[in-house]
Amino acid sequence: MGLFDKIKEKLSNEFIDIVEWLDYTDDTICYRFERYQNEIKNGAKLIVREGQTAVFVNEGQLADVFGPGTYTLDTQNLPILTTLKGWKYGFNSPFKAEVYFVNTHLFTDEKWGTKNPITLHDDRYGLVEIRAFGTYAFKIFDAGKFIIDIVGTDNNFTNYEVNEHLKSLIATRFTNTVGQANLPIELYAANTSELSETCREVMQPEFMSIGISLEKFYLENVSMPEDLKKEIFEYSRLDKLDMSKLTQFKAAKAMEAAASNEGGTAGAGMGMGMGFVLANQMGSMMSPQMGGAMQQPQAAAVSPPPMPAAVQYYYASNGQQAGPVTYDQLSALFANRTINRETLVWKQGLDNWIALKEVEELKAFLGSNTPPPLPGA
Incomplete structure (x- = not known):
């Protein structure tokens, strides 16, 4: 081999064309390899x-897709591109x-949320x-579909650019899913895991249609107005209480509050009533110690008639x-909405x-x- 041939071989080895991408960012999804006039050497x-994943696009048309590995770009490794360009017997010039x-790789910890409140029944x-x-x-699970449908000709496509689209899709599908679930409102917080998995299954087909796989979906919190939350807590407590005991308890608290209001009419009345009770008790205690002259003849005790039996009601529930x-x-x-005006009830004396x-x-x-209405009207 002559000197000229050795120099030519050395130069050709030093100027081998390398097509690669070293990603130094965490948010870049797609990068277009830049080359003057897009020319790549044989x-x-x-x-x-x-x-x-490397995707070759020829004149706007998807050509070849390569997974991890090292490839020599020739007619054997570019079958689709070879067909598109009509290289039947190989090529020697840049293409x-x-x-x-x-x-x-997996893009994690992407945030989503409902921009406006969701109205449910x-x-x-x-x-x-x-x-x-x-x-x-x-x-990204289908790089070719993702390039064609989403990226287009963007030379540096980041996850921020696709996140807005994905968050809108998630909010819409989440609204539909919880609307169809028809869960009682107080159960949403207790079933976040089941709701999360259901939502992921519902959304997955739409993600896949643009070449993306929804790997994880987490519903972290469901919030509601404070007045509604307070009403739910009160109802849950009432549902566990004996209503008759609750009524007695509230009546006792009302009497205690009235008695403590010494400056008001209710307080004065309560104080007077308690004074009469104390006076009667003291009179009863003192009466045995007083002489017969001081004792007044007492009227014969009259027993009141028995109290009428309270009406008992039955009602239909579920x-x-x-x-x-x-x-x-x-x-x-x-009052607490366990029954309503349409609820069926029965008492003694009713046929149905x-x-x-x-x-x-x-x-x-x-x-x-x-x-x-007035009689006879």
Whole structure:
């Protein structure tokens, strides 16, 4: 081999074309390999590292896709591009093609949230508003589809550019999913894991349609207005209490509050009543010690008639008979929305179950102040 041939071989080895991408950022999803006029030499080396995919695009058309590895770019390693360019017997001159490197590692801790409150219908509380937020993780699973459908000709595509689209998709699908779940509002906080997995399964097909895989989806918190939260807490406590004992407790607290209001009329009345009680007790204690002359003849004790038996009511709850309960207990059940005006009730003397609103003494629950029609009207 002559001197000239050795120099030519040495220069050709030193100027081997290398096509690679060293990613130094955490947010870049896709990078377009820059080369003057997109010319790549015959026999160039393509280096695709772990966590990358290289996509060749020829005149806007997807050509070849390469996974991790080192390749020599010739007609054997570029079958689709060879067909597009009509290289039947190989090529010796530089060829033009755009090369995109796609980052296929997992993008984690991406935030999502509902921009506006979601309005839901709850059987117990009516229309309610909730907000939700959490995190998700995704990665590119079909680099070619992702380049064609999302990236286009962007030379440096970051996760910020696609996150806005993904967060809008998540918020829409989350709203649909919780609306169809029809869960009682107080159970959302206790079922975040099940809701998270259900939402991920619902959203996955739409992510896949643009070449993205939704790997993780987390619902971290569901918030609601403070007044609704307070009402839920109070209802949960009432649901566990004996209503008759609760009524007695509230009555005792009301009497205690009235007695402590010494400057008011209620306090004065309470103090006077307690004074009469004390006076009677002292009189009873002193009467045995007083002489016969001081004793007044007492009237014969008259026994009052027995109290009438309280009416017992039965009511329908979830298709089952419940009760019996008293009038006050039934009033409390109506107040806390366990029953309503359409609930079927029965008492002794009725032939059949009828709606609460049709029982005369129970109409007081409905808050109607309209008097009955005049006789003969």
